[in-house]
Amino acid sequence: MHPAPSVIFFSTFSGLGFGLLMFLGLGIPAVTGWMAFAFFAIAFVLAVGGLVSSTFHLGHPERALKAFSQWRSSWLSREGVCAVAALVLMGLYGAGLVFFSQQWTLLGWLGALFSLGTVFTTSMIYTQLKTVPRWNQVWTPLNFLSLSIAGGALLAGQITWAIILLILSGVIQAAAWLMGDSRFSQSGTTLATATQLGDRGTVRAFEPPHTGTNYLLREFVHVVGRKHAQKLRIIALVLMAGLPVVLLALLPFNHFIALIAIVAHIAGVLTARWLFFAEAEHVIGLYYGKR
Template identity: 50%
Template sequence: MHPAPSVILFTVLSGMGFGLLAFLGLGAAQPLGLAAFLLWGLGYALAVGGLLASTFHLGNPQRALRAFTQWRTSWLSREGWTSVLTLLLLAPVALAAIFGGLLPPMFGATGAAMALLTVYCTSMIYAQLRTVPRWNHWTTPALFMCFALTGGAMLSGHNGAGAILALLLGGLLVFAFRRGDGAFADAGSTIGTATGLAGQVRQVAPPHTSENYLMKEMIYRVGRKHSRRLRIIAVLFASLLPAAIQLFVPPLPVVMGFAALLHLIGAFAARWLFFAEAEHVVGLYYDARPAAASIS
């Protein structure tokens, strides 16, 4: 799949933002005054900034509001609704903290649950797709949720939980990479199933004389050498280095901010691979499987 920068920004930033908002809503951190303004502001900035980035991938951004009408069948629509409800539900909690007060825990807990539900809805946009075997697995929502919780724990100052979650995230990343490498073959899709023809099928001539939308969006080639390096960067920066810093370095704000920055770099690398390594079955029809190209 084509790793569009807008979608990568959307999923990484909004995930971290809603993760932070979930921790703040649960009262895991209870800043007041200026500290509350900065921390809640960071959560809202990440969440809203990520959501706004997603609109740049739309063919006609003016029609983005129409996505809210399909909530019965579309995970994208459900994500839109849950994100708006989260931001609205947590706004009174944030404002109360900024002005030096605290609301009953029920308000924050409800908003926190909606924040995590938003992350889950985002993940299901991809996990539901049977046409992308690498995504069509429980590891996709697990990774999205683990990234959100890890980032939220780190930004809210919970170093112990952040370190544990970071290590869990690293193990999950390694497992998802290894499982995903064989997912397409395990799905049993072939050029015969892609074209609906029986027997041994081979392509004599390409379906099109020039590249089309499907080939641009659904087919992407990434070399194994580059993939291997980015996997190492993803696990090292998103998991191992932040976990080590949180466990063994004094929890100074500058140090913890540096750990969060490293985690963010790893998250971007992992999310780029999430899209770039995903094979859509339409590649069989065009005889252009990315995995075949990545061997060379």
């Protein structure tokens, strides 16, 4: 798949923002007043900024509001509903902490639930696609959720939990890659099954469908070299989990160390998300002889 920057930024930063909102909704860290305002401001900038960036990949951004009406059948619509619910609930909950020093626990827990639900519905937009076997597996939602929660713990300053969750998210990310590598072959989809001509012999394309490129090739067929992918996977794991864990576990904690850990984690997640799209083999590539 074409790794569009807008979708990479969206899935990375909105995940971090909603991960932090989840912890804030659970009362972690226990802050009020201006300190609460700072935490909620960071969370809302990340979450809302990520959601806004996703609209840049839409052909008609002005029609985005119509997506809310399809919540019965569309994970994209459910994502929008969950996101709005999470932001409204957490906005009210944050107002109580900032302006009244009141912790409205029920609002916080509901906001945390919808924050986590937003990340889950985002992941299901990709997981449901049988046409992209690499995404169509249980490791996809686990990957999105684990990175969101680990990033939220890191931003919330929960060092012990951040170390544990970062290691766990790194393991899940590695598993998603390893399991995903064989998903296309396991799906059984080939040019023979697509054309239903397999019983007549070996099926191959006689010649390309056309001489130039088109929308399908630009959006659904992206090939990344295996050697480059392996290097990027190592870089992503080191940055998203390895370096932050080493910094938090072995060095005296201070704000400078925390900043480096957060920046490294974000860089690692951005790299992993680029691979998430670049390595996704859409079955339509069979038609063009790209798989």
